[in-house]
Amino acid sequence: MNTNIDNFNSVRKPKIFNQSASFVEGWYWVLPSQSLFVGEVKPVTILGRDLVVYRGEDRRAIILDAYCPHMGTSLAQGKIEGNELRCALHRWKFDAEGICVDVPDLDEPVAVKAKTWPVAEQYGIIWVWTGETPQQPLPFVLDWENQEFDFALGGEFSINCHPHLLLLQGIDTQQINIVYKLPLKMVLEKQELNQNAIIFRTITNITNKSFWFKLYRRFFNSSLSYSICYWYGTTSIITFGNDLTHLHIIFTTRILPGGKTQGQTILMCKKRKGILGKLINKLMLKLGKRISDRLLKKHDKILQNMRFYLKNPIKADLSIIQFINHLERQKPLNHETWLLPREKERVEEVREEREKRQKWRDELAND
DSSP: HHHHHOOOOOSSOOOOOTTEEEEEESEEEEEEEGGGGGGGGEEEEETTTTEEEEOOTTEEEEEESSSTTTTTOOOOOOOEEEEEEOOTTTOOOOOOSBBBBEEETTTOOOOOOOOEOOOETTTTTEEEESSSSSSSOOOOTTTOOOEEEEEEEEEEEESOOOOOHHHGGOOHHHHHHHIIIIIIOOOEEEEEEEEEEEEEEEEEEOOOOOOHHHHHHHHHOOOOEEEEETTTEEEEEEEESSSEEEEEEEEEEETTTEEEEEEEEEEEEHHHHHHHHHHHHHHHHHHHHHHHHHHHHHHHHHHHHHHOOOOOOOOGGHHHHHHHHHHHTOOOEETTTOHHHHHHHHHHHHHHHHHHHHHHHHHHOOO
């Protein structure tokens, strides 16, 4: 038996994997770019934290904490002025960096800053980094640097299971080989790209003798490449194809209260020239949507009643174990606060200490 399997501790409770109270610091999807117009501000709750996202005249998406640092009014009720957001209650105005730049009836603005978060837009999606400074890039397709591509947004979905359980189905070789009865034999090899990204891949032969697979082998030979790249444990990029073409299906997810999954699918393929090329890409993206919808529907029925516990791993479970081990080495943050676990404890300690000091002062004053 493989050493990695022998060393796997199925008793120790993971800090991150399949846990609702924590997640990995990284890039997370917020909403489709097309749903946020210039001059519009929207409230969103991401990983338990209330935020607002707005788009100013320069068309950039900006994300801040949801509540005004003055009195806690919801900034979602505010008004966009140029590239700045003005609070609805006392009309304090904040720029794209969160700095207060105007307070009515005051000669100078107050030295106050609303909390802002790093934002990026790619693949038709607005993304937020859940820390101070991005440490890694947005999830990307390998070997696609500086290359043009076509993409289409699939559907937004919700599944009654943790995102990790949903996404690891892409490396469950027993399910692929036996349950789905696909004409493939999957033996995956892993490669860790960086602290937050890991890829599993294989090249396999198609053995099915049906008409359509015979036709495929005639034009593209019998081999098919398959890979799945995980970013932050919550975004997976599934790639399959041959020497001529590849289709990429992205499942990007985030956890909801109670351990449920909210996600968005994105379909991608390399840009082709000419009318025929555009038609091929349109058909491929449409095929990708049908495949992703079918996978989600099938997994929803199985996973919503699953209690994951890898008690007796076998060799076929090696990729799942490698995924969990990779995830557990990443930086965990607490749901809602977006702080390190120890930071949250420290904040509570400081608050309790302040309350004790205030109680002591009140007692002295009463004496």
